[in-house]
Amino acid sequence: MDLPVTFAWLVDEANASPGPDRFLAELGGRLLADGVPLAGGALTLAVPHPIIARRTWLWRAETGAVIEALGFAGGPANQANQAGRDWLTGLGPVREETIGPAPDGPVLGWAGTRPFGDGEASQLRQIARFAAAPLAALVARAAAAALLDAYLGRRSAAQVQAGAVRRGAGEAIRAVLLCADLRDFTALSEVTEPTAVIATLDAWFDRIAGAVHAYGGEVLKFIGDGVLAIFPVTAAPAVACEAALRAVIAARAGMAHLDAARQAQGLAPLPFGAALHLGEIQWGNIGAADRLDFTAIGPAVNLVSRLEGLCRPLGRSVLISGAVAAELSAPLLPLGDHELRGIAAPCAVFTLPDS
Numbered sequence: 001m002d003l004p005v006t007f008a009w010l011v012d013e014a015n016a017s018p019g020p021d022r023f024l025a026e027l028g029g030r031l032l033a034d035g036v037p038l039a040g041g042a043l044t045l046a047v048p049h050p051i052i053a054r055r056t057w058l059w060r061a062e063t064g065a066v067i068e069a070l071g072f073a074g075g076p077a078n079q080a081n082q083a084g085r086d087w088l089t090g091l092g093p094v095r096e097e098t099i100g101p102a103p104d105g106p107v108l109g110w111a112g113t114r115p116f117g118d119g120e121a122s123q124l125r126q127i128a129r130f131a132a133a134p135l136a137a138l139v140a141r142a143a144a145a146a147l148l149d150a151y152l153g154r155r156s157a158a159q160v161q162a163g164a165v166r167r168g169a170g171e172a173i174r175a176v177l178l179c180a181d182l183r184d185f186t187a188l189s190e191v192t193e194p195t196a197v198i199a200t201l202d203a204w205f206d207r208i209a210g211a212v213h214a215y216g217g218e219v220l221k222f223i224g225d226g227v228l229a230i231f232p233v234t235a236a237p238a239v240a241c242e243a244a245l246r247a248v249i250a251a252r253a254g255m256a257h258l259d260a261a262r263q264a265q266g267l268a269p270l271p272f273g274a275a276l277h278l279g280e281i282q283w284g285n286i287g288a289a290d291r292l293d294f295t296a297i298g299p300a301v302n303l304v305s306r307l308e309g310l311c312r313p314l315g316r317s318v319l320i321s322g323a324v325a326a327e328l329s330a331p332l333l334p335l336g337d338h339e340l341r342g343i344a345a346p347c348a349v350f351t352l353p354d355s
Helices: 005-012 020-033 079-089 118-130 132-152 154-161 185-190 194-214 237-264 299-308
Strands: 038-046 052-060 066-072 094-098 107-112 170-182 218-223 226-232 272-288 291-297 318-321 333-338 347-351
Touching: 005 020, 005 118, 005 132, 020 038, 020 052, 020 066, 020 118, 020 132, 038 079, 038 132, 052 079, 066 079, 079 094, 079 107, 094 118, 107 118, 118 132, 132 154, 154 218, 154 291, 170 194, 170 237, 170 299, 185 194, 194 218, 194 226, 194 237, 194 272, 218 291, 226 237, 237 272, 237 318, 272 299, 299 318, 299 347
Parallel strands: 272 318
Antiparallel strands: 038 052, 038 107, 052 066, 094 107, 170 226, 170 272, 218 226, 272 291, 318 347, 333 347
């Protein structure tokens, strides 16, 4: 049976679309070519993510541009759907279809330049039926991408999705490393209810990871109450160094606010230490044959970990290696050269004046 061109595309090619945004734009363009009077379209998918519940892509026929709106976990169940509906309503008469039997299935909506006729409405209903199979493939890919982003970080997830899944696969990159952990958290956890311990860790990780992500870095690992993050050097090293320093300053501000809130509740503050170092790392898959970790190793990782360990004996919350200090324009306080366990050469150590 010969199918109309748009239906044949949905059956044969649409499941290979690079992403939901391109699927929506391509489908909208084909419907326009078929004579359907479209002003825009919206596609909403549910995703398994700790923060984002649903994602909506919005396509404007006049420009071909696609933008994205997010519905967050804990918000109204129809938050993302409503974003698409509001967008379409602003363009013209709306027609929406839920794809598949599940109530949280994909929602495909269209706005017309005029009310849709009976034939056009029937065509859009059939399009929704034929879109079920390619959308199922897109949903599966979007779910996998959301989970990889949540557990690996965006850059690492992109590497894995691109095929870096074999042990030893990776690359040497230059990056600023940030190593941070809480002080005396083991003792605190021994006298605190487990649920309160988890809540405390989450509050700490929100501050430090939020600051890292805000300034373009990526958290590689949560290790107990510690964090290892990187700021890859993609332009001048000074750019990555400045971003990492701003992230540390933002994390300090966030923790000061948290400590004030804890003090008001009669709880102990959460002192922490953080260190920055610039160096070469090996970034990729390391582990057993059937259980891998996408992480960073190398002398620079060892050095930043040892440097963070100096925070307590030096009485400082932030320590900066000479390699990072050389790239920064901010005023720093030199603390001299220090021997670091397992590191051959002494490390020049700096701190912020008010650290």
